[in-house]
Amino acid sequence: MSTPPAPLAFPLAFPLAFDADAVMARHVDAVRHVRRGSLIGLAGLLAVLAYLVYAWFAFDIPRLIATAEPQRAVLLATDAVAHKVHVTKGLRNPGFEVAVEGERTATYDTPPAWVEADTAGDRVIVDLGDGYSARIDGAVLTLTGPDTAPIRVEATDRGVRIDYRGARPDWVTEGVNVKTGSLVKFEARPSIDKRVQVTRSKIEIHRYFFGWENFWFPFDSPLHGLSLGALVELALSGDRIDPDRSNVATIFDTFWSNPEWQHRTVFIALLETVLMAVLGTLTAAFVGLPLAFAAAHTFNRIAVIRFALRRLFDFLRGIDMLIWSLIFIRAFGLGPLTGALAIAFTDTGTLGKLFSETLENIDRKQVEGVQATGANRWQRYRFGVIPQILPVFVSQGLYYLESNMRSATVIGALGAGGIGLVLVETMRTSRDWENTLYIIILTILLVVAMDALSGWLRRRLIQG
Amino acid sequence: MVAVSQHESIVQLEQRRRAYSLLTILVVVLILVTGYTQAESMNSGGFLTGLRQFFDYPGDILEEAWAEGWAFWGIVWGFLPALVETLNIAATATILGGVLAMVFAFLSTRSLDVWPPLIPVSRRLMDVMRAFPELILALFLIFVLGASSVPAMIAVAFHTIGALGKLFSEVNENIDRRPVEGLQAVGASWLQRLRFGVLPQVLPNYTSYFLMRFEINVRASAILGFVGAGGLGAELRRTIGWGSGEETAALLLLLFASIMVIDQVSGMVRRGLVTGTLRAKRVPA
Numbered sequence: 001m002s003t004p005p006a007p008l009a010f011p012l013a014f015p016l017a018f019d020a021d022a023v024m025a026r027h028v029d030a031v032r033h034v035r036r037g038s039l040i041g042l043a044g045l046l047a048v049l050a051y052l053v054y055a056w057f058a059f060d061i062p063r064l065i066a067t068a069e070p071q072r073a074v075l076l077a078t079d080a081v082a083h084k085v086h087v088t089k090g091l092r093n094p095g096f097e098v099a100v101e102g103e104r105t106a107t108y109d110t111p112p113a114w115v116e117a118d119t120a121g122d123r124v125i126v127d128l129g130d131g132y133s134a135r136i137d138g139a140v141l142t143l144t145g146p147d148t149a150p151i152r153v154e155a156t157d158r159g160v161r162i163d164y165r166g167a168r169p170d171w172v173t174e175g176v177n178v179k180t181g182s183l184v185k186f187e188a189r190p191s192i193d194k195r196v197q198v199t200r201s202k203i204e205i206h207r208y209f210f211g212w213e214n215f216w217f218p219f220d221s222p223l224h225g226l227s228l229g230a231l232v233e234l235a236l237s238g239d240r241i242d243p244d245r246s247n248v249a250t251i252f253d254t255f256w257s258n259p260e261w262q263h264r265t266v267f268i269a270l271l272e273t274v275l276m277a278v279l280g281t282l283t284a285a286f287v288g289l290p291l292a293f294a295a296a297h298t299f300n301r302i303a304v305i306r307f308a309l310r311r312l313f314d315f316l317r318g319i320d321m322l323i324w325s326l327i328f329i330r331a332f333g334l335g336p337l338t339g340a341l342a343i344a345f346t347d348t349g350t351l352g353k354l355f356s357e358t359l360e361n362i363d364r365k366q367v368e369g370v371q372a373t374g375a376n377r378w379q380r381y382r383f384g385v386i387p388q389i390l391p392v393f394v395s396q397g398l399y400y401l402e403s404n405m406r407s408a409t410v411i412g413a414l415g416a417g418g419i420g421l422v423l424v425e426t427m428r429t430s431r432d433w434e435n436t437l438y439i440i441i442l443t444i445l446l447v448v449a450m451d452a453l454s455g456w457l458r459r460r461l462i463q464g
Numbered sequence: 465m466v467a468v469s470q471h472e473s474i475v476q477l478e479q480r481r482r483a484y485s486l487l488t489i490l491v492v493v494l495i496l497v498t499g500y501t502q503a504e505s506m507n508s509g510g511f512l513t514g515l516r517q518f519f520d521y522p523g524d525i526l527e528e529a530w531a532e533g534w535a536f537w538g539i540v541w542g543f544l545p546a547l548v549e550t551l552n553i554a555a556t557a558t559i560l561g562g563v564l565a566m567v568f569a570f571l572s573t574r575s576l577d578v579w580p581p582l583i584p585v586s587r588r589l590m591d592v593m594r595a596f597p598e599l600i601l602a603l604f605l606i607f608v609l610g611a612s613s614v615p616a617m618i619a620v621a622f623h624t625i626g627a628l629g630k631l632f633s634e635v636n637e638n639i640d641r642r643p644v645e646g647l648q649a650v651g652a653s654w655l656q657r658l659r660f661g662v663l664p665q666v667l668p669n670y671t672s673y674f675l676m677r678f679e680i681n682v683r684a685s686a687i688l689g690f691v692g693a694g695g696l697g698a699e700l701r702r703t704i705g706w707g708s709g710e711e712t713a714a715l716l717l718l719l720f721a722s723i724m725v726i727d728q729v730s731g732m733v734r735r736g737l738v739t740g741t742l743r744a745k746r747v748p749a
Contacts, residue, residue, distance in 0.1 A: 333509030
């Protein structure tokens with residue numbers, strides 16, 4: 001707080017002589033005042049610190065640090081930008097296959113160049129990169145690395161037998177059956193992009209590659225692996241892949257219904273989220289405005305109605321979007337209508353309160369000017385009031401639209417549907433983090449695009 | 465002649481404005497009509513059938529709560545720890561977010577003599593933090609840190625930095641430079657100028673925005689509890705899943721009451737800050 005110069009220290013006229021005593025006297029006061037302010041500030045700061053210390057223990061941060069799994073973040077980050085190819089040799093159910101993410105629909109007919117195998121898969125050599133290679137002979141896996149002795153792992157009927165022939169590297173973990181005490185699992189992860197697993201039922205080798213695999217077209221479609229040039233050529237050529245449809249339609253449809261990435265589902269979910277936010281905000285703004293007129297003392301003389309509307313606004317806001325969503329999900333089921341109504345109900349309260357406060361603070365002169373020309377009640381509102389509150393109406397409406405874009409993702413996750421629900425479900429199954437990252441990127445792009453659009457609209461509408 | 469042509473141009477302008485307003489209204493109506501039609505067709509339950517069921521659920525849980533009689537208040541009492549947890553998430557997030565928002569706001573204000581290249585950087589950072597959906601960050605942190613209140617707290621704090629930072633920097637832009645210059649003239653350091661020249665001017669507004677944000681964050685923390693963080697939301701998820709109506713009613717009552725109380729108190733304090741009643745009390749006569 002700045003000290004106001006004590007008015008009594010200076011008599012009516014500005015003193016010509018410099019009164020050192022008076023200045024000194026005020027100096028003491030000023031210093032005391034500043035010191036008191038500092039003390040209050042310090043006390044406030046200490047109280048906040050004490051609260052944070054309490055929160056540290058209330059949240060049980062020490063236990064959290066102990067149980068956090070930062071390697072999950074690394075795993076997630078790796079898996080989100082890479083895809084892995086599984087080389088699987090079945091022992092209990094004999095078989096051999098090389099497949100992207102281990103999916104049956106994405107199995108290689110001829111193995112890629114880094115896998116050398118005979119047709120039965122009895123003798124396989126897998127190049128794991130960085131000088132590591134794995135060799136499968138029947139039920140025996142031999143792992144060789146650039147600076148470790150070869151490790152021989154044999155899958156037996158009862159478990160695995162491991163022969164290190166040197167020191168055991170620290171990237172190897174062994175799985176022990178708690179009851180029998182026998183070794184049942186061998187797992188090696190020399191680096192984040194390669195992994196070898198042996199159990200008595202199968203030998204599995206994973207190698208990670210950078211990039212999103214099968215993003216455009218499913219692995220088993222004829223379009224998979226074609227370059228952009230080849231695709232354009234195909235789109236323009238007259239020879240139809242599918243005789244019933246044009247090639248452009250086939251290409252789009254193959255992409256759109258890609259089973260792994262589900263572009264169509266994601267797109268529809270995004271659309272639902274946008275619908276929730278836009279419909280909810282528009283409804284709230286256009287229902288809130290007339291209610292705001294009736295709740296403002298400048299436009300409504302009946303105090304009972306004003307009071308009732310004020311309480312209605314408080315009630316709608318107080319119920320909160322969470323509770324409204326839960327009620328609407330029960331009544332209307334899953335979908336954008338549910339989300340839109342939940343947003344509309346909450347924000348009718350917020351916007352109604354805001355607009356009515358604005359209406360009470362408008363300039364009466366403009367209204368009186370319009371009235372002087374003989375305008376009736378509606379003309380006074382239209383030309384005297386609306387132009388004054390329009391900037392607030394537009395800017396607050398757009399601000400709530402931005403904020404509701406984020407709210408719509410959250411209430412979607414509660415069960416209203418849209419991108420929030422898709423995101424939660426993808427994360428919960430956490431099968432492929434690249435799908436999650438894809439949805440996250442799209443959601444953020446959508447939110448940013450809505451922010452930019454609303455910023456642009458605000459500038460246009462308020463200045464124009 | 466001049467008056468006539470002026471009148472004509474004004475009429476023309478007015479007509480064009482009317483055309484624009486009409487167009488805007490038409491577009492809005494079109495969006496609402498097609499949007500609601502589309503939304504209803506995408507919804508799993510229809511609007512009219514839903515409307516009839518609208519009061520069923522609130523009615524059911526109220527009935528179950530009523531059947532409990534006085535024991536209902538015991539249930540409410542039992543959920544107080546969950547409420548405290550939600551309030552803790554919101555308060556810690558607002559404090560941590562608010563403090564960092566102050567740092568970012570001071571780094572992005574032109575009139576405060578910070579290193580110029582830093583200004584656009586901190587502004588963009590605040591934009592990113594504001595735009596990033598809380599849900600995504602919370603879900604990611606729940607995956608890494610495990611289900612507890614802390615992921616929600618960090619997610620809410622992260623968003624708070626961006627949201628409050630922008631408001632704070634707007635306050636900073638509008639300060640009176642003269643006290644700062646006066647302090648500079650007597651040889652005050654940058655920190656001293658900030659402490660005695662800037663802070664006294666901005667603190668009332670900061671407090672007002674801070675309280676507003678706390679209210680928003682209480683709501684956000686309750687919602688995030690529903691997706692795996694603790695507090696009221698987590699309890700709600702459990703009781704709804706088990707179909708325990710009286711417990712759900714107790715939780716909803718707690719949430720509603722606390723939001724109402726915070727809303728009214730923060731509204732009162734903020735009005736006091738803006739009209740200067742609280743401020744006047746602290747300044748000695």
